[in-house]
Amino acid sequence: xxxxxxxxxxxxMPGTPSQVRALDDVCMTIQDGEFLGLIxxxxxxxxxxxQHLNGLLVPTSGRVLVDGLxxxxxxxxxxxxxxxxxxxxxxxxxxxxxxxxxxxIAFGPKxxxxxxxEIEERVREAMALVGLPDSLMKRSPFELSGGQLxxxxxxxxxxxxxxxxxxxEPTAGLxxxxxxxxxxxxxxxxxxxxxVVMVSHNMEEVARLADRLVVLDHGRIVLSxxxxxxxxxxxxxxxxxxxxxxxTKMMRELRKRGWPVRTDVLTLEEAYxxxxxxxxxxxxxxxx
Amino acid sequence: MIRGVIIGQYYPVRSxxxxxxxxxxxxxxxxxxxxxxxxxxxxxFLAMGLFAVLxxxxxxVPWHVxxxxxRPMLFILIFTLVLHLFLTPGPVLFRMGPVTATxxxxxxxxxxxxxxxxxxMFTSLLTLTTSPVELTDxxxxxxxxxxxxxxxxxxxxxxxxxxxRFIPTLLEEADRIMKAQMARGADFQSGNxxxxxxxxAPLLVPLxxxxxxxxxxxxxxxxxxxxxxxxxxxxxxxxxxxxxxxxGILLVVLASVLVVYLRIKFGPVIRGTV
Numbered sequence: 001x002x003x004x005x006x007x008x009x010x011x012x013m014p015g016t017p018s019q020v021r022a023l024d025d026v027c028m029t030i031q032d033g034e035f036l037g038l039i040x041x042x043x044x045x046x047x048x049x050x051q052h053l054n055g056l057l058v059p060t061s062g063r064v065l066v067d068g069l070x071x072x073x074x075x076x077x078x079x080x081x082x083x084x085x086x087x088x089x090x091x092x093x094x095x096x097x098x099x100x101x102x103x104x105i106a107f108g109p110k111x112x113x114x115x116x117x118e119i120e121e122r123v124r125e126a127m128a129l130v131g132l133p134d135s136l137m138k139r140s141p142f143e144l145s146g147g148q149l150x151x152x153x154x155x156x157x158x159x160x161x162x163x164x165x166x167x168x169e170p171t172a173g174l175x176x177x178x179x180x181x182x183x184x185x186x187x188x189x190x191x192x193x194x195x196v197v198m199v200s201h202n203m204e205e206v207a208r209l210a211d212r213l214v215v216l217d218h219g220r221i222v223l224s225x226x227x228x229x230x231x232x233x234x235x236x237x238x239x240x241x242x243x244x245x246x247x248t249k250m251m252r253e254l255r256k257r258g259w260p261v262r263t264d265v266l267t268l269e270e271a272y273x274x275x276x277x278x279x280x281x282x283x284x285x286x287x288x
Numbered sequence: 289m290i291r292g293v294i295i296g297q298y299y300p301v302r303s304x305x306x307x308x309x310x311x312x313x314x315x316x317x318x319x320x321x322x323x324x325x326x327x328x329x330x331x332x333f334l335a336m337g338l339f340a341v342l343x344x345x346x347x348x349v350p351w352h353v354x355x356x357x358x359r360p361m362l363f364i365l366i367f368t369l370v371l372h373l374f375l376t377p378g379p380v381l382f383r384m385g386p387v388t389a390t391x392x393x394x395x396x397x398x399x400x401x402x403x404x405x406x407x408x409m410f411t412s413l414l415t416l417t418t419s420p421v422e423l424t425d426x427x428x429x430x431x432x433x434x435x436x437x438x439x440x441x442x443x444x445x446x447x448x449x450x451x452x453r454f455i456p457t458l459l460e461e462a463d464r465i466m467k468a469q470m471a472r473g474a475d476f477q478s479g480n481x482x483x484x485x486x487x488x489a490p491l492l493v494p495l496x497x498x499x500x501x502x503x504x505x506x507x508x509x510x511x512x513x514x515x516x517x518x519x520x521x522x523x524x525x526x527x528x529x530x531x532x533x534x535x536g537i538l539l540v541v542l543a544s545v546l547v548v549y550l551r552i553k554f555g556p557v558i559r560g561t562v
Contacts, residue, residue: 017300051467054471056467056470056471079473079475082470082471082472082473083473086471087468087471088471089464089467089468089471092468094464094465094468094494094497094498095465095468095469095472095490095494096494097489097490097493097494107469107472107473107474107490108472108473111472111473111474111475112473142497156472157471157472160472160473
């Protein structure tokens with residue numbers, strides 16, 4: 001179920017003195033099964049863009065086609081659209097409101113009119129997908145830890161069985177363990193065939209997980225390609241206030257100091273291999 | 289969706305009215321309101337109306353913006369007009385089934401309606417030309433004389449400042465939570481009243497949770513900066529009265545005198561009423 005954005009422009013508060021152009025002629029296609037990373041400085045339009053994917057916002061001009069259907073069309077089935085494109089907002093734990101974890105995760109499927117016996121099955125499935133033990137089911141969500149609560153919120157969207165999962169900074173504000181866990185679950189969900197769109201400020205995260213990156217600045221797409229291609233443009237990224245992964249930076253620094261190593265390295269493992277390869281080549285085992 | 293609701297409606301342009309001292313503006317608005325209720329015929333309203341028009345022109349706020357402020361009150365206006373039309377005794381205008389509309393009812397309804405429209409437009413002008421911060425600063429000073437009567441003027445002003453400060457924040461938050469729930473298939477727009485009220489739980493519960501958390505954090509942040517009430521507190525922006533302020537007050541006083549004169553000269557719009 002591809003999502004296609006054609007010349008999407010979006011203005012906040014059009015026709016008032018405080019009109020702001022949040023998206024400016026954005027064209028892109030999200031393919032089935034891909035893991036798309038969306039990066040850009042604060043205020044570049046990332047959050048606005050992802051709200052177009054499930055029809056929460058519709059373009060001021062241009063079109064968004066989800067599975068060929070225009071989100072702006074009269075009588076578009078928005079509920080079905082929101083079921084297919086599951087959107088997890090930033091700090092999704094703020095949306096949790098029910099008395100028990102079970103009830104909260106069941107909120108989505110209930111709204112979709114899923115029959116009662118299937119709801120329980122879906123809740124169990126969603127909890128398993130994000131690694132929440134069944135024992136938490138009857139607990140109040142407000143007793144859980146930050147990381148657990150975020151996974152409850154994620155499960156609440158997964159229980160709708162979306163085909164595309166859109167995440168706005170899923171790791172913001174979590175401790176390192178919480179981050180690792182949630183990213184692990186997202187990666188596994190993608191491996192199970194879910195299309196994932198993830199907004200992030202953490203370059204290491206997207207470098208490791210995404211198949212393709214799209215870079216936004218001032219509502220425009222300034223760069224897109226594989227993480228390797230995108231992070232090769234270090235200067236451009238820095239000029240718009242972004243960064244490249246630390247390991248990539250380190251490799252560039254090494255090269256500057258005369259080591260003929262590859263600089264398109266994105267993960268620690270790759271860097272280790274590349275440096276080992278180089279050191280093995282220089283028999284003596286290295287440089288001072 | 290929720291952004292359409294504007295409460296702090298400050299209209300940012302530079303004008304004589306904008307740069308006036310908020311205390312003067314509050315004083316003028318208060319006198320204006322009192323005088324509006326002293327006026328008892330259309331001549332009085334003509335004078336008040338002209339004063340209001342002058343103020344709007346000087347404020348450089350576009351007319352459509354000023355007129356828009358009346359819209360939320362439209363229902364009350366029509367309601368008032370209809371009630372007066374049918375419930376005032378007098379010469380018959382027309383009959384509609386069991387009820388009778390009267391000429392005096394029509395005049396009375398129009399009279400009250402005009403009063404309301406002028407009232408709303410003029411008081412809106414105060415908020416259109418005065419930023420919330422200025423407004424509360426001014427209010428704090430205006431209320432100061434009442435502190436002897438036990439009115440906590442500083443605390444009241446601080447509460448208002450905080451409330452005003454957080455209205456946009458809470459609206460934004462409500463918008464965000466609403467969208468998050470809509471992403472989970474929630475429906476806030478359809479269904480009957482009861483259903484709609486019930487459907488608000490997914491919005492209101494998280495909103496209250498976060499509002500209480502914010503209040504807590506704000507209290508801590510204020511204490512961390514040694515806030516302890518109004519005593520001995522100085523202002524970054526000192527309020528000063530200028531010539532425009534004195535002229536404004538003088539004008540409203542002159543208008544008041546004129547209205548009192550017109551009231552005595554022409555008498556009530558309908559004989560036997562106030």
